[in-house]
Structures are given as structure tokens and as C-alpha cells.
Amino acid sequence: MATDKTNLQLVTNGILNENPIFRLVLSMCPAVGISTTVMNGFMLGIAVLFVQVFSSCTIAIFKDKIHPRIRIPTYTLTIATWVTVIDMVLAAYLPEAYAKMGIFIKLIVAFAIITMRLEMFAGKESVTASFWDGIGMGLGFMFGMMALGFVRELLGLGTVLGYDVLGFKPLLFFILPFAGFFCVGLMMGFFNYIEARYRRAKRA
Amino acid sequence: MKDIATIIFRLTISCLLAGLVMGTAFVLTNKAKLHNAEEREHKVMLGLLGYSATKPAPEFLVLHPVHRYIVTSGETSAIGYLVPVKGANEAEYAFVEIGLDGAFQGQQPVKLAAEQAGEAGPRDAAIAAALGTGKALRYADQTIVVTENGKRRAYLLPGEFPGFKTFIGVILALDPAFTVLGLEIMEHEEDPGLGGEIVQGYFKNQFQGKTFAALKKLGVVKTPLPEEYRRVLEPGKNGEAISPEEIAKIQAQYQDKDIYALTGATISSRSVTNGVKAIANKFAYRLAILDRVLAEQHIAVPF
Numbered sequence: 001m002a003t004d005k006t007n008l009q010l011v012t013n014g015i016l017n018e019n020p021i022f023r024l025v026l027s028m029c030p031a032v033g034i035s036t037t038v039m040n041g042f043m044l045g046i047a048v049l050f051v052q053v054f055s056s057c058t059i060a061i062f063k064d065k066i067h068p069r070i071r072i073p074t075y076t077l078t079i080a081t082w083v084t085v086i087d088m089v090l091a092a093y094l095p096e097a098y099a100k101m102g103i104f105i106k107l108i109v110a111f112a113i114i115t116m117r118l119e120m121f122a123g124k125e126s127v128t129a130s131f132w133d134g135i136g137m138g139l140g141f142m143f144g145m146m147a148l149g150f151v152r153e154l155l156g157l158g159t160v161l162g163y164d165v166l167g168f169k170p171l172l173f174f175i176l177p178f179a180g181f182f183c184v185g186l187m188m189g190f191f192n193y194i195e196a197r198y199r200r201a202k203r204a
Numbered sequence: 205m206k207d208i209a210t211i212i213f214r215l216t217i218s219c220l221l222a223g224l225v226m227g228t229a230f231v232l233t234n235k236a237k238l239h240n241a242e243e244r245e246h247k248v249m250l251g252l253l254g255y256s257a258t259k260p261a262p263e264f265l266v267l268h269p270v271h272r273y274i275v276t277s278g279e280t281s282a283i284g285y286l287v288p289v290k291g292a293n294e295a296e297y298a299f300v301e302i303g304l305d306g307a308f309q310g311q312q313p314v315k316l317a318a319e320q321a322g323e324a325g326p327r328d329a330a331i332a333a334a335l336g337t338g339k340a341l342r343y344a345d346q347t348i349v350v351t352e353n354g355k356r357r358a359y360l361l362p363g364e365f366p367g368f369k370t371f372i373g374v375i376l377a378l379d380p381a382f383t384v385l386g387l388e389i390m391e392h393e394e395d396p397g398l399g400g401e402i403v404q405g406y407f408k409n410q411f412q413g414k415t416f417a418a419l420k421k422l423g424v425v426k427t428p429l430p431e432e433y434r435r436v437l438e439p440g441k442n443g444e445a446i447s448p449e450e451i452a453k454i455q456a457q458y459q460d461k462d463i464y465a466l467t468g469a470t471i472s473s474r475s476v477t478n479g480v481k482a483i484a485n486k487f488a489y490r491l492a493i494l495d496r497v498l499a500e501q502h503i504a505v506p507f
Contacts, residue, residue, distance in 0.1 A: 033395060033397075034396050034397055036396075036397035037397065040397050044396075065214070066218075067211050067214050069207070070211050070215055073215065074215070074218050077219065077222050081222040081225050081226055084229070085225060085226060088226075088229045088230060088234075088237065091233065091240065092234070092235075092237040092240065093233070093236060103392070103394075103400060106393060175397070175467070175468070176467070176468050177468065
């Protein structure tokens with residue numbers, strides 16, 4: 001079974017139609033816990049992008065060799081391997097970036113979005129399609145995290161990317177973990193609303 | 205049955221493959237990683253003493269490492285310190301053994317080149333050779349005594365303590381009166397945005413200037429950090445300039461205050477505070493004993 005989408009469609013699919021956070025509702029733990037600032041979202045997004053692309057390609061290459069009964073352990077193993085390798089390479093050659101991103105990379109092993117994408121897509125599709133799907137999912141996750149981070153940082157700390165824009169802190173509780181639920185819920189509703197509007201406009 | 209055999213076989217193969225990939229990456233990157241870590245540690249240590257790339261450390265500033273070991277022979281254990289020795293010909297280091305009651309137990313000269321002292325392998329071997337057989341050696345920690353023109357200037361204490369998730373590694377800088385010169389978080393895996401904020405200036409700089417007496421009864425309060433204090437803790441964060449007099453005034457005002465906890469990360473804040481207290485307390489206690497023994501035995505150390 002091969003996908004009938006073009007490469008570009010695969011990328012936009014990950015960002016909009018099947019956005020991991022707002023449409024697939026996967027990997028909610030980081031979405032709720034870590035999306036407190038735009039920068040956090042960006043860092044985690046980059047890390048997920050790399051791990052997703054590498055893991056998707058690996059699984060797409062070896063998909064015929066993986067016994068169907070042990071798919072999930074194999075997927076977890078693949079993700080863990082890539083997370084470890086990326087962690088080590090960053091620490092060795094990009095110490096500056098590692099100082100900022102190190103804590104995010106180690107979190108990724110247990111992310112639902114990556115396992116789910118390996119199961120739903122890379123385990124069935126070609127390497128090229130999996131690569132572009134991985135890019136799309138990574139960018140979609142990054143977009144979701146940064147959008148959440150923007151709202152929470154602006155409302156919670158009054159800053160954007162660390163720069164003071166409001167000069168005061170409107171609602172401090174927005175950076176606390178439980179406010180992540182409000183934010184995710186509200187933004188999910190917002191995206192659904194936009195899509196509903198778009199569909200209606202298309203039909204008419 | 206055949207299925208199970210296939211599953212076991214394939215899973216083993218995938219584990220081996222994964223291990224091979226990770227092992228290769230480790231072999232290829234480990235040296236650079238260690239080098240980076242060492243470089244960073246050195247930079248941080250100088251940074252804690254107030255030096256940076258634009259303001260290099262003067263040449264008469266020397267860092268003397270003192271390594272602490274636990275020596276066990278049979279049922280009894282003792283603390284052993286590897287100290288550099290001044291003016292000795294052959295041995296540049298001496299291994300001083302001190303009993304748990306604080307009594308001097310003996311000293312052995314240790315032959316060790318200065319560049320080997322920083323490496324665990326050759327250092328342990330040299331000490332073991334000097335001690336002879338029948339004694340087990342276990343590495344405990346390292347202290348760096350900083351001297352300026354032969355006078356003690358500061359102590360740098362690398363340490364580790366449990367945080368909210370895993371261990372937090374820090375370097376604490378104390379002056380000769382055990383007042384905190386600075387704190388740097390080297391390693392941690394706290395949650396980004398919550399406990400991870402311990403690396404931010406507005407938290408870790410709160411320890412700066414706390415005297416030993418204040419440190420002993422230091423606590424953590426959950427009241428929000430006052431804005432004026434934050435401005436002093438993170439100078440230049442939002443581009444606003446504060447005059448040195450104002451900084452000194454505000455710092456004096458908060459000198460004996462408790463540590464303001466991070467929002468949403470009280471446990472991490474408390475771990476760091478207690479960890480810093482423990483490091484400083486233990487060090488002060490040990491140093492007093494070591495200094496007394498060194499003076500009594502007339503061991504000439506360069507610090």
C-alpha cells in the first residue's frame with residue numbers, strides 16, 4: 001500500500017490536517033508540560049524533527065525484516081538508539097547547542113507521536129514518503145509547541161522569546177502545568193473552528 | 205514454537221544492531237565530549253572567580269586540586285587526601301591518611317606527573333602503588349584550592365546531590381571565610397521551564413554573598429521574588445542599567461534572606477538549597493581537620 005500524496009502534501013499534512021498536537025492529540029505530556037515559552041517549543045520541536053525523520057527512515061528501510069509481533073519494542077529500540085546517538089553527537093560537536101537542548105532530547109524516547117508515526121506510516125510506506133512524512137510531523141509538532149508556547153509565554157510572563165513586550169505579567173498561572181490543559185483545549189477548539197469554517201466555505 | 209524462536213532471534217539481532225550503532229557513536233564522540241566537558245568546567249571555574257574571556261585570569265592565580273579518597277583496610281576505614289607538596293624533589297604529591305576521629309595516620313609520597321593528576325586511572329594507580337597492598341581505595345571527591353600569590357583566594361567545590369528527577373551536578377565557589385562566591389549548575393535533568401529554571405541567574409545567583417552563618421540556617425520561601433532583587437540577580441537581562449551602589453544596597457538588603465523558590469518547582473529549589481548547604485558544611489568540617497593535620501605534621505603544601 002503506497003500513499004497517493006505528493007511529497008509536499010505529506011509535509012503540509014503533518015503541519016495542518018494531521019497536526020500531532022491539535023488534530024492527532026498525541027504527545028500531550030510535552031505539549032502540556034514544556035510549552036511554557038516559544039524557545040522551549042522550538043528546541044523540543046527541532047529535537048523531535050530529527051528523531052522522527054531518522055527513525056521513520058530506519059523503520060521504512062527495515063520494515064520487511066521486522067516481525068509483526070514485536071513491532072513496538074523494535075520501534076522503541078530504534079527511537080532510543082537515535083536519541084542516544086543524537087545526544088552524543090551534539091554533546092561532542094555542538095556543545096553550545098547541547099547546553100540548551102540536552103534536556104529536551106532525553107525526553108523524546110517515550111513520545112507517542114514518534115511511535116505512532118512509525119506504526120501508521122513508516123511501517124507501510126516507502127523510504128522517501130516516510131522521510132517527508134517525518135519532516136511534516138516534526139514541523140507540525142514544532143509549530144504546535146511554538147504556538148502554545150507563544151500564548152503561554154505572552155500571557156504568563158509577558159514576554160516573547162525572552163523579550164519583554166507587555167512589561168507586566170498578566171496571568172502567571174499560564175506557565176504552570178495545569179494551564180497547559182486550558183491552552184491545548186482552547187487552541188484545539190480554535191483550529192477545529194477554523195477548519196469547520198473552511199469546509200463550509202468550500203461547500204458553499 | 206517456531207514463531208517464538210524467530211521473534212527471539214530477530215529481537216536479539218535488532219538489539220545487537222542498536223548496540224553497535226550506539227557503541228560506534230560513543231567511541232567516535234566520547235573523546236570530544238570529555239574534552240568539551242573539561243573545557244567547560246575550567247571556564248565555569250574561572251567564571252565563578254570573576255574571570256572571563258574579556259578579563260583573563262592573572263598568571264599568579266593557581267588552581268590546586270585536592271582529591272579525597274576513602275581508604276579501607278580490613279574493618280577500619282580512613283580518609284585519604286592527595287595534596288600537592290611544595291619543594292619536594294621526586295614526589296610532587298603526598299597522600300595523607302586521616303582517621304575517622306581526625307587523627308593523623310600516616311603519609312606517603314606519591315610519584316605523579318602534574319598532568320596525570322587530573323586523570324582518574326593513572327592517579328589511582330600511583331596512589332595504590334604508594335600505599336602498598338592490603339588497602340582498598342575509593343575515590344570520593346575533589347576540591348580545588350585557588351591561590352593568588354601563595355595566599356588562599358577561594359575554594360571550588362564540585363558536588364552532586366539528588367534533585368527532583370535525577371542528580372544535579374554543581375560547582376560551588378566559596379571564599380576563605382566560606383562565604384558563597386557563586387554557584388553554577390553543571391548537569392541536571394529537571395523539567396524544562398519548571399525545575400530546569402535552576403540554571404537561570406535569578407535563582408542560582410541568590411546564593412551569591414550568603415555568609416557561612418547565613419548558609420547554615422538557609423531555608424526556602426514560597427513568596428514571589430521581589431522585582432528589584434530580580435533586576436540585581438540578572439544584570440542586563442532587559443537592557444536596563446543599574447548603578448553599582450544600588451546593586452550593593454539591594455544585595456545587602458537580601459543578604460540574610462532565605463532562597464526564593466522557583467514557581468512550580470519548590471522541590472528542585474529545596475534540593476539545590478539543601479545540596480549547597482550540605483556541600484559547604486561538610487567541606488568546612490573536613491578542611492578544618494585537614495588544615496590541622498597539615499600544620500601538625502609540617503607538610504608543606506602550596507596553599
